[in-house]
Amino acid sequence: MFSKKYLLIVALLFSFAIFSQTKKERKTIKTTRVEIAPKIDGIIDEDVWKNAELCKDFVTLRPTNGELVDAKYQTIVRVIYDDNAVYIAAQMLDPDPENIPKEFAVRDNFSQSDFFLVTINPNDDGQNPFEFIVQSTGNQADSKVSNGNEDFNWSAVWESNVSIDEKGWNVEMKIPYRALRFANRPVQSWGFNFHRRLEKLNEQHTWTHIDNTVGRWTQYDGLIEDFRDLKPPTRLNFYPYASATSNTFEGNTNYDWSVGMDIKYGITDNFTLDATLIPDFSQVGFDDVVLNLGPFEQQFTEQRQFFSEGTELFNIGRLFYSRRIGAAPIDQFNVSSSLNNDEEIIDYPEKVTMLNAVKISGRTKNGLGIGFFNAITQKTEATIKNTATNEIRKEVIDPFTNFNILVLDQQFNQNSSISLINTNVTRNGRFRDANVTAL
Incomplete structure (x- = not known):
């Protein structure tokens, strides 16, 4: 009888340890409020980006799953905000920037091009994020996601721009609060994830690891904290x-x-x-x-x-x-x-x-x-x-x-x-x- 109780306690502690480890592994950063909005020109050179905490250490989503991306193809993302919008800057390293695929397409359509994708879930419910995509050509796409299904008929008004330099290509984005739905709370934490498509390697990378064998991809968001005093605008x-x-x-x-x-x-x-x-x-x-x-x-x-x-x-x-x-x-x-x-x-x-x-x-x-x-x-x-x-x-x-x-x-x-x-x-x-x- 004693041994059974002992085994039960060990099993419960082991389950709790696994659960705690899973919760601990969720990538979390704090965002930064700025007074001066960056210029959305695709060039990440403004001072407002310098103090932003980095989203880094991207891992593969496919064809392999969960491996750390090679340093020469890593992605670094920064997130800041002000009274009007959320701003995102992404630097995507590429040792051969001259050969980044750039096939043009119309809005909400994908071509043979690299892209950067961000999902924002203000309710952090793991099911209903907003999705914003910028291709290496500058083409935009956006969708509203429900239970993992993307609705590209949904469209919002937002800004983005891209640039290519000797290190790779860059994206700057401005997502106005009018394009999102969020509660009126003094301090908020939103679910975020970032995806990068590398067309020439046929790879897709993500900031937080998405286990493509379990659940839906929307359940694996990271957390960005410390959005303060946001006022939902009149829509x-x-x-x-x-x-x-x-x-x-x-x-x-x-x-x-x-x-x-x-x-x-x-x-x-x-x-x-x-x-x-x-x-x-x-x-x-x-x-x-x-x-x-x-x-x-x-x-x-x-x-x-x-x-x-x-x-x-x-x-x-x-x-x-x-x-x-x-x-x-x-x-x-x-x-x-x-x-x-x-x-x-x-x-x-x-x-x-x-x-x-x-x-x-x-x-x-x-x-x-x-x-x-x-x-x-x-x-x-x-x-x-x-x-x-x-x-x-x-x-x-x-x-x-x-x-x-x-x-x-x-x-x-x-x-x-x-x-x-x-x-x-x-x-x-x-x-x-x-x-x-x-x-």
Whole structure:
């Protein structure tokens, strides 16, 4: 009996020692507040960088995992802040700087180029960081991460610049607080990690070791402490628009116009309201033409920014297909098949007009994600003409419709979550409705 107790005590002490060692191994530094912001030119020569604590001793993520990077390819990062933004400077050593790959690409796209990537997680929850990337060409990319999934449809306004010298290449970044979501606390510690891609060696390095066999990569952030007296800024943006068109065909000219507005407002530190009134999607890219010979409908990627940005909560369970909102009329009762012999359709709208849409989403400090979405589309009618009497009548092919989603998503243990989502479509009149709930 004594030996069993002794073994149990030893096992508990051994487990505690391993746990303590794991916690101790987390890389931690303190940041520095500055009064004068550095110039974002890619040249790390300002005095404000000199007293910043260094993030160094990068290790490999792939192809090997956890090995200390060779000194000639090491990376050194500094983090400072002021009342407006977080500033990051990275010096990436390379013994052959003239041959650093620099293939150009458009924003949020990757090419055959080296890149520097930073993840910032103000809540330090191991699941929901913001990601900012600068390639050796100066090209930017950014994403909002949820449960390890990167959403590059999310975009923020931030500054960066790069330079190449005899030691390698350098990056300077300015991340305004408007691009982040954080609590209003006097002293804060944020989760950070830094990644470097070396294209010519086919390697990726990180500041803190990410064990790619256990958990998600977002769980391995280092900690940067001593952010003091940060005030979350008021997040309010208006995007008004107006457009006019003129269409001439066979001597007949038709005019049309529209006005509307998009609004983005930070309700709290972590919750954001997005609204669009009479949206204009005329500048959205066209879909590729696809010949679908299968029994199922062809689903296309969402290209409308309102429906593609900040929708990670609404995509849980894959119940929500946003392209149905403002798509072709459902024509449930097949108007063309119900025409009399002397009737013809003279106008059949190809799409349904969306009147407005609102979404509210965010996540509390305790990891509870809440999402609410609502959109309304206009009644759409086909115009039918009696060829004998010239009488005109209207037939509803898509009724006044309300689309609604409610999502609750509780995250825990840095790697798990439980979600409840309800989607509802309510159509006016005798048209069919739909309601789906998933847990």
